[in-house]
Amino acid sequence: MAALLLRALRxxxxxxxLGSAVAAPAxxxxxxxxLTQGFHSTALRLQDESKSDxxxxxxxxxxxYHEHYQAHPADQDTTAASHGASADDPSTADASxxxxxxxxxxxxxxxxxxxxxxxxxxxxxAALEFVPLHGWTVDAIAAGAETLELSSASTGMxxxxxGDLVLxxxxxxxxxxxxxxxxxxxxxxxxxxxQKKTADFLRxxxxxRLRMNIPYIDTWPQAMSILLLPYNIPDSLKHLSTxxxxxxxxxxxxxxxxxxxxxxxxxxxxxxxxxxxxxxxxPHKIRPATLQMNWYxxxxxxxxxxxxxxxxxxxxxxxxxQDTWNFLDNRIQDMANMATSAKQVQSTGEAxxxxxxxxxxxxxxxxxxxxxx
Amino acid sequence: xxxxxxxxxxxxxxxxxxxxxxxxxxxxxxRPYSVFPPVDSEEKKMLDRMMRVxxxxxxxxxxxxxxxxxxxxxxxxxxxxxxxxxxxxxxxKKFDEILAVNRIRPTALLPLWNVAGFxxxxxxxxxGKEGAMACTVAVEESISEHYNSQIRTxxxxxxxxxxxxxxxIKEFRDDEMEHHDTGLEHEAESLPGYWLLKxxxxxxxxxxxxxxxxx
Numbered sequence: 035m036a037a038l039l040l041r042a043l044r045x046x047x048x049x050x051x052l053g054s055a056v057a058a059p060a061x062x063x064x065x066x067x068x069l070t071q072g073f074h075s076t077a078l079r080l081q082d083e084s085k086s087d088x089x090x091x092x093x094x095x096x097x098x099y100h101e102h103y104q105a106h107p108a109d110q111d112t113t114a115a116s117h118g119a120s121a122d123d124p125s126t127a128d129a130s131x132x133x134x135x136x137x138x139x140x141x142x143x144x145x146x147x148x149x150x151x152x153x154x155x156x157x158x159x160a161a162l163e164f165v166p167l168h169g170w171t172v173d174a175i176a177a178g179a180e181t182l183e184l185s186s187a188s189t190g191m192x193x194x195x196x197g198d199l200v201l202x203x204x205x206x207x208x209x210x211x212x213x214x215x216x217x218x219x220x221x222x223x224x225x226x227x228x229q230k231k232t233a234d235f236l237r238x239x240x241x242x243r244l245r246m247n248i249p250y251i252d253t254w255p256q257a258m259s260i261l262l263l264p265y266n267i268p269d270s271l272k273h274l275s276t277x278x279x280x281x282x283x284x285x286x287x288x289x290x291x292x293x294x295x296x297x298x299x300x301x302x303x304x305x306x307x308x309x310x311x312x313x314x315x316x317p318h319k320i321r322p323a324t325l326q327m328n329w330y331x332x333x334x335x336x337x338x339x340x341x342x343x344x345x346x347x348x349x350x351x352x353x354x355x356q357d358t359w360n361f362l363d364n365r366i367q368d369m370a371n372m373a374t375s376a377k378q379v380q381s382t383g384e385a386x387x388x389x390x391x392x393x394x395x396x397x398x399x400x401x402x403x404x405x406x407x
Numbered sequence: 408x409x410x411x412x413x414x415x416x417x418x419x420x421x422x423x424x425x426x427x428x429x430x431x432x433x434x435x436x437x438r439p440y441s442v443f444p445p446v447d448s449e450e451k452k453m454l455d456r457m458m459r460v461x462x463x464x465x466x467x468x469x470x471x472x473x474x475x476x477x478x479x480x481x482x483x484x485x486x487x488x489x490x491x492x493x494x495x496x497x498x499x500k501k502f503d504e505i506l507a508v509n510r511i512r513p514t515a516l517l518p519l520w521n522v523a524g525f526x527x528x529x530x531x532x533x534x535g536k537e538g539a540m541a542c543t544v545a546v547e548e549s550i551s552e553h554y555n556s557q558i559r560t561x562x563x564x565x566x567x568x569x570x571x572x573x574x575x576i577k578e579f580r581d582d583e584m585e586h587h588d589t590g591l592e593h594e595a596e597s598l599p600g601y602w603l604l605k606x607x608x609x610x611x612x613x614x615x616x617x618x619x620x621x622x
Contacts, residue, residue, distance in 0.1 A: 279510070290503045330515060
């Protein structure tokens with residue numbers, strides 16, 4: 035009986051909201067958007083009610099559900115009808131996902147709400163503090179949520195639990211690294227700093243990135259094993275490959291596999307407003323029958339170096355991980371040596387082939403085969 | 408096939424003339440050497456694929472001409488092939504730049520196109536000058552068709568936004584058509600088995616385009 039009354043009240047309010055929307059759309063065009071704005075305002079009002087009904091945490095997470103999923107205009111008409119009923123139960127993922135389309139349309143009304151991704155990012159960042167205590171687990175996320183005054187039930191937002199936390203941390207570190215590299219590049223372009231040699235640049239970039247792991251180094255083996263779960267492998271590989279690509283890009287690599295030199299001649303610093311000069315500095319030489327794969331081999335090599343150094347760091351107990359950085363130095367030297375020796379082998383091979391051709395021509399001359407009669 | 412290529416070309420030209428009559432002001436690209444407009448990630452993926460396959464195509468064409476020169480390098484048609492090769496080198500250089508600036512991954516099949524292109528050029532050149540010209544005709548026709556379809560795609564999306572890129576592709580498409588016509592002028596069709604060779608090569612090109620877009 036009471037439920038029926040509640041439902042009647044709610045539909046009454048919905049109709050009122052509809053009426054207000056139709057009556058006074060300020061500058062809205064006679065299209066769907068005005069209707070959706072009306073629905074949206076009722077959505078807000080109903081959510082305000084439901085906020086008072088339910089506990090603050092679940093509703094705030096549910097309002098964040100009502101955000102920023104793919105807004106399909108087609109969905110809105112169907113979801114509008116179901117909105118009245120589904121507002122009763124905003125915690126069901128499907129209904130709330132269907133409802134999210136509204137708040138996308140009217141930006142001005144969703145300013146007070148952050149997107150779900152932003153909220154998740156905030157929770158995960160807060161959770162990182164608790165990782166040394168709880169490890170890379172859902173408990174850390176729950177503790178993080180609690181510091182943000184959300185209920186620990188917000189961990190339900192994260193389908194992947196600990197995987198989400200680890201991936202978030204990695205993404206954060208990678209973007210920090212990219213900022214640092216971009217800043218260094220900027221300084222070089224402005225002439226305030228010297229260009230590093232490629233080997234040094236790579237070493238510094240990898241060291242900077244690995245140092246970001248140091249605060250969590252005790253629990254890092256757990257994080258790595260989480261990343262190896264089949265569910266997380268595509269994401270972790272994507273992060274790794276993006277990071278390696280970024281490092282090579284800022285190291286000046288502009289190879290597209292046609293010609294190749296390890297010490298890529300980097301573009302000279304141009305005027306300050308062209309951030310990265312787009313000049314392609316390669317001597318344009320197409321070597322016959324070369325099977326180089328410069329773009330790929332460089333990135334594969336750096337990936338290998340990064341992964342092995344990360345593993346070494348896990349077992350390193352020297353002061354300030356000095357052993358790790360020595361290992362890193364040696365690996366980068368190996369890579370440089372391998373590149374130079376590959377080039378040497380190639381030029382030797384070419385010289386040998388030319389020698390043979392010369393010998394063959396000489397032989398033909400001697401035996402008289404070369405004469406045209 | 409040849410007639411079809413001409414018709415699509417004239418269609419594109421007519422469409423372009425119509426657009427130019429009632430067009431919005433062209434965007435001026437801010438960065439002096441950029442050919443890409445600023446795009447969001449979905450479009451960037453599409454453009455990445457297009458540029459990747461174009462780069463692979465020019466690379467393959469280079470290797471084909473290299474193979475032809477390796478065999479016919481001392482014959483009478485050497486200067487002609489050399490000139491066409493130089494133009495392809497220019498195209499490849501441009502695509503190298505585009506890939507480098509826009510951080511596009513080149514296709515992983517480049518070593519394959521390296522070897523396959525060289526072998527194709529060399530083996531058709533062994534059939535003589537007509538064989539080399541027939542190979543040129545087939546490849547250039549495939550490439551022109553491919554560029555035309557890319558131009559169509561970009562035009563359908565937003566010709567004003569892609570005006571720089573369209574300029575580049577159109578210029579290259581015109582060069583390739585010129586090579587195609589040159590090949591026909593130099594008695595490509597007089598090769599015995601021309602029809603068979605041409606279709607085989609074009610099938611190979613279609614396969615190359617399909618895989619280079621994805622891998």
